[in-house]
Amino acid sequence: MRTCPTEKNTKMCNCTYDPCPRKGLCCDCMAYHRAKGQLPACYFPDDVEKTFDRSVAKFVETYQSRGRCF
Numbered sequence: 020m021r022t023c024p025t026e027k028n029t030k031m032c033n034c035t036y037d038p039c040p041r042k043g044l045c046c047d048c049m050a051y052h053r054a055k056g057q058l059p060a061c062y063f064p065d066d067v068e069k070t071f072d073r074s075v076a077k078f079v080e081t082y083q084s085r086g087r088c089f
């Protein structure tokens with residue numbers, strides 16, 4: 020059985036929401052935000068991530084104005 024490399028994932032995670040039980044558990048993180056019509060923190064540049072607006076609309080707006088940030 021494979022185990023999730025949470026320590027490695029956490030080192031790459033730019034999320035500033037703390038505490039979050041999904042930190043480092045990318046599959047849970049993705050599923051949680053997808054169910055809410057959002058994307059995880061790592062799809063946003065740091066200054067946008069800090070607003071905690073993880074909506075698809077914010078992602079599209081940011082992507083269109085800045086290009087790929089992830």
Ligand code: SF4
Nearest residue numbers: 034036039042048060
């Ligand atoms: S992006 Fe969301 S689910 Fe993922 S670690 Fe941050 S707050 Fe938790």
